[in-house]
Structures are given as C-alpha cells and as structure tokens.
Amino acid sequence: MSTPPLHIGIAGAGLLGRLLAWKLLQQGHKVSLYDKGSRVGEGSAARVAASMLAPYTEVVHAERQVFDWGLMALGWWPEQLARLNAETGLTIDHAINGSVAVAHELDKSSMTHFYQSLKTLLPDRLQHVRQLDRQQLAALEPELAEGFQQGLYLAEEGYLDNWALLSALNAAIDRLGGEFVEYAEIHDIQPGQLSVGHEQRQFDWVVDSRGIGAKSALPKLRGVRGEILWVHAPEVQLSRPVRLMHPRYKLYISPRPHRHYVIGATEIESESMAPVTVRSSLELLSALYSVHSGFAEAKVEHSFAHCRPAMPDNLPVVEVQPGLITVNGLYRHGYLLSPYVVEKALASFADFVV
Ligand SMILES: Cc1cc2nc3c(=O)[nH]c(=O)nc-3n(C[C@H](O)[C@H](O)[C@H](O)COP(=O)(O)OP(=O)(O)OC[C@H]3O[C@@H](n4cnc5c(N)ncnc54)[C@H](O)[C@@H]3O)c2cc1C
Structure with missing residues (x-):
C-alpha cells in the first residue's frame, strides 16, 4: 500500500505513544508525537504507575491471556532498556528478581487463598512459585523476617523505574529526530488525520494512544481510578516488590533507587481524577507501617x-486499519502488556506498509 519512510502522527505520549514513537523512528519513519500535557508525562497513567511486572499476581485478577502475553515482558524489557541505555547513555533501574508476598498471622487465609488461586490458574508454572518459611524469607528480604513468619516468592516478577524510562524514551525520540509537541490536545482522529485545535494535520498514518483520553473514539472504554504514594524511607531496605495480603487492604511496595518506594494502590470503579483522599492515604499508610516499622519516619x-484505561473485558485493544493504529485498554497491566501490544501493533502495521 505505502512504503517507508512515512510521516506518522501519534496522539498521546504516555506509555504506548512513546514506545511506538521510538520503535517507528528506529524503522526509519518520521514521527510527530502530540500530548495534551508536557514531556514529563504528568497527564499519563504511565507516570503514576508503580510499573511492576507481575504476571503471577495479575492473573488472579485477569484472564489467562494476560499471563501468557505478560511473560513476554520479562525478556523484552531488559533488552529494550539496554538498548535505550546504549542510545541515550541513561540508566533505567529495573530488576526481574522476583516479588515477595507476606501476610500477618491473623490474615494468613488471604495468603492461602492467593496460593490456591495460583495453583488452580497456573498448574504448569508452579515451579516459579515458592512458599517461604521465615529463614527463607530472611534470605530474600532480611528486613521482612522481623515481622513475618512466612511468605510467598514469585520468581518471575519484577519492576522498572517508570520515570527514568519516560525520560529515556524522550531522549531516544529526540536523538532519532522525532518531533514531540507538548500541550497539544487532539480533538478528533481520522485515518491519516489529527485535529489539533482548529487545525487538521495530515499524515500518512496516525496512532491513537490517548489512554483514557480516547473515550470519544472508544465509547466502551472506562477509567478505573488508582491512587498511589511515593515515600522516601532511609531506614528501609527492600530490593524487590513486596505485597501485603490482607482481606481488606491491598498494598504493594515497589522499590526505586536510593530507598524511595512507590506505595499502591487503590482500585476504584470511578473516573475521578481528583487528588488522593484522606481515607485512601490512611489505608495505604497504615498497611505500609504494618509491613515495616522503618516506614514510620518515611517522608x-x-x-x-x-x-x-480499561475495556469491558479488561483486555487490550490493538486495531490496525489503513492509516490508523488504535492501541488502548492496558488497564492495570500496562507495563506488563505493552511489549505484546507494541509488537502486535507493529507487526499488523508492517502487513500494510511493506
Ligand atoms: C495507580 C496506578 C498504578 C499502576 N501500576 C501498574 C503496574 O504496577 N504495572 C503495570 O503493568 N501497569 C500499571 N498501571 C497501568 C499502566 O499505568 C497503564 O496501563 C498504562 O500507563 C496505559 O498506557 P497508555 O499509553 O494506554 O495510557 P497513558 O500512559 O495514560 O498515556 C496516555 C497519554 O495520552 C495523553 N492524552 C490523553 N488525551 C489526549 C488528547 N485528547 N490529546 C493529546 N494527548 C492526550 C495523556 O496526557 C497521556 O500522556 C498502573 C496504573 C495506575 C493508575
């Protein structure tokens, strides 16, 4: 139909928009990337996320495909982060060294239920799920063994530093000559056309990667509110994501460099973007303090x-028609599923342009 280099306009510079911009530039295309916010990404779920890569934990809340597609992330991200480092000189902290789940003695049934769910859902992957006694827990996360008698180790999980990733993608896009247009809200998208303000801009192809901002094009898309806190805890040393299993409060702690931790997350069927509530803060911080008393003095x-951004089936959307790629619906597993979604979108696009 058409051959490279093409001029591609991308609406939405969150996780998918930036990844696709980088990949399409690598293929030799010309890319213009538009976002209603700034290059920092303050309007994106990508920046707010804890960016854990958690196929085992996610499968308990999702379809089996999320697990199968998500496994790809465990190899894809280290490769891409090394490539970003080579292209930009920027280092993105990440580790696929497992995650640990713990439960207080009174809440042990939550942990048992989680383990039973994994046994039912992933009978073929149980070699990567290990029940830990206190000594084994201490070997993995010494500071947790002071407060917990046992844990569960999910060997094939990890995390990456999303803020560093978003900055590195900006640098890589700049280096390859991509155009990043900030504070440019896209009002309408048609094949080969983006409406910016009162102007219609023409492209060979366009991408709709506006996340929850794409509701006009995907009427069934819904937002699921999530609240998250960042703390700096010099007295706490955790080297991998930690989850507290609790019948009421769901808590995870995702490490960042220099003893910073991302604490999350609420999950509320609401599209409110209002600031974090007192109730959510109290619940998250109380649960946090119960995991490790060193968080008491955290800032x-x-x-x-x-x-x-979620569809009714909570599965991703990848639609490619001449002149228009639509990617969305990453829900609570954007970092886990974006490798699959990006590669699938690029493969479908290649069928049209080669
Ligand atoms: C609290 C929380 C925790 C999370 N934790 C994890 C996790 O641990 N692991 C994981 O895998 N996933 C996690 N996620 C999910 C992940 O963040 C999302 O699935 C992912 O960011 C979605 O990517 P996206 O590119 O589709 O949308 P986004 O990242 O939201 O990007 C959309 C972009 O489009 C822009 N935009 C919107 N409308 C317009 C418009 N009209 N014109 C121009 N630009 C527009 C926005 O400004 C934004 O930059 C979490 C999400 C939240 C909210």
Whole structure:
C-alpha cells in the first residue's frame, strides 16, 4: 500500500505513544508525537504507575491471556532498556528478581487463598512459585523476617523505574529526530488525520494512544481510578516488590533507587481524577507501617491519582486499519502488556506498509 519512510502522527505520549514513537523512528519513519500535557508525562497513567511486572499476581485478577502475553515482558524489557541505555547513555533501574508476598498471622487465609488461586490458574508454572518459611524469607528480604513468619516468592516478577524510562524514551525520540509537541490536545482522529485545535494535520498514518483520553473514539472504554504514594524511607531496605495480603487492604511496595518506594494502590470503579483522599492515604499508610516499622519516619514525597484505561473485558485493544493504529485498554497491566501490544501493533502495521 505505502512504503517507508512515512510521516506518522501519534496522539498521546504516555506509555504506548512513546514506545511506538521510538520503535517507528528506529524503522526509519518520521514521527510527530502530540500530548495534551508536557514531556514529563504528568497527564499519563504511565507516570503514576508503580510499573511492576507481575504476571503471577495479575492473573488472579485477569484472564489467562494476560499471563501468557505478560511473560513476554520479562525478556523484552531488559533488552529494550539496554538498548535505550546504549542510545541515550541513561540508566533505567529495573530488576526481574522476583516479588515477595507476606501476610500477618491473623490474615494468613488471604495468603492461602492467593496460593490456591495460583495453583488452580497456573498448574504448569508452579515451579516459579515458592512458599517461604521465615529463614527463607530472611534470605530474600532480611528486613521482612522481623515481622513475618512466612511468605510467598514469585520468581518471575519484577519492576522498572517508570520515570527514568519516560525520560529515556524522550531522549531516544529526540536523538532519532522525532518531533514531540507538548500541550497539544487532539480533538478528533481520522485515518491519516489529527485535529489539533482548529487545525487538521495530515499524515500518512496516525496512532491513537490517548489512554483514557480516547473515550470519544472508544465509547466502551472506562477509567478505573488508582491512587498511589511515593515515600522516601532511609531506614528501609527492600530490593524487590513486596505485597501485603490482607482481606481488606491491598498494598504493594515497589522499590526505586536510593530507598524511595512507590506505595499502591487503590482500585476504584470511578473516573475521578481528583487528588488522593484522606481515607485512601490512611489505608495505604497504615498497611505500609504494618509491613515495616522503618516506614514510620518515611517522608511522603508525592501522591498521585489517575485512571487505568480499561475495556469491558479488561483486555487490550490493538486495531490496525489503513492509516490508523488504535492501541488502548492496558488497564492495570500496562507495563506488563505493552511489549505484546507494541509488537502486535507493529507487526499488523508492517502487513500494510511493506
Ligand atoms: C495507580 C496506578 C498504578 C499502576 N501500576 C501498574 C503496574 O504496577 N504495572 C503495570 O503493568 N501497569 C500499571 N498501571 C497501568 C499502566 O499505568 C497503564 O496501563 C498504562 O500507563 C496505559 O498506557 P497508555 O499509553 O494506554 O495510557 P497513558 O500512559 O495514560 O498515556 C496516555 C497519554 O495520552 C495523553 N492524552 C490523553 N488525551 C489526549 C488528547 N485528547 N490529546 C493529546 N494527548 C492526550 C495523556 O496526557 C497521556 O500522556 C498502573 C496504573 C495506575 C493508575
């Protein structure tokens, strides 16, 4: 139909928009990337996320495809982060060294239920799920063994530093000559056309990667509110994501460099983007303190709320028609599923342009 290099306009510079911009530039295309916010990404779920890569934990809340597609992320991200480092000189902290789940003695049934669910859902992957006694827990996360008698180790899970990733993608896009247009809200998208303000801009192809901002094009898309806190805890040393299993409060702690931790997350069927509530903060911080008393003196540095973009089946959308790629619906597993979604979108696009 058409051959490279093409001029591609991308609406939405969150996780998918930036990844696709980078990949399409690598293929030799010309890319213009538009976002209603700034290059920092303050309007994206990508920046708010804890960016854990958690196929085992996610499968308990999702379809089996999420697990199968998500496994790809465990190899894809380290490769792409190394490539970004080579292209930009920027280092993105990440580790696929497992995650640990713990439960207080009174809440042991939550942990048992989680383990039973994994046994039912993933009978073929149980070699990567290990029940830990206190000594084994101490070997993995010494500071947790002071407060917990046992844990569960999910060997094939990890995390990456999303803020560093978004900055590195900006640098890589700049280096390859991509155009990043900030504060440019896209009002309408048609094949080969983006409406910016009162102007219609023409392209060979366009991408709709506006996340929850794409509701006009995807009427069934819904937002699922999530609230998250950032703390700096010099007295706490955790080297991998930690989850507290509790019948009421769901808590995870995702590490960042220099003893910073991302604490999350609420999950509320609401499209409100209002700031984090007192109730959510109290629940998250109380649960946090119950995991490790060293969090008592932690500084709360940021609080963020955003909406996870989800379709009714909570599965991703990848639609490619001549002149238009639509990617969305990453819900609560954007970092886990974006490798699959990006590669699938690029493969379908290649069928049209080669
Ligand atoms: C609290 C929370 C925690 C999370 N934790 C994890 C996790 O641990 N692991 C994981 O895998 N996933 C996690 N996620 C999910 C993940 O963040 C999302 O699935 C992912 O960011 C969605 O990517 P996206 O590119 O579709 O949308 P986004 O990242 O939201 O990007 C959309 C972009 O489009 C822009 N935009 C919107 N409308 C317009 C418009 N009209 N014109 C121009 N630009 C527009 C926005 O400004 C934004 O930059 C979490 C999400 C939340 C909210």
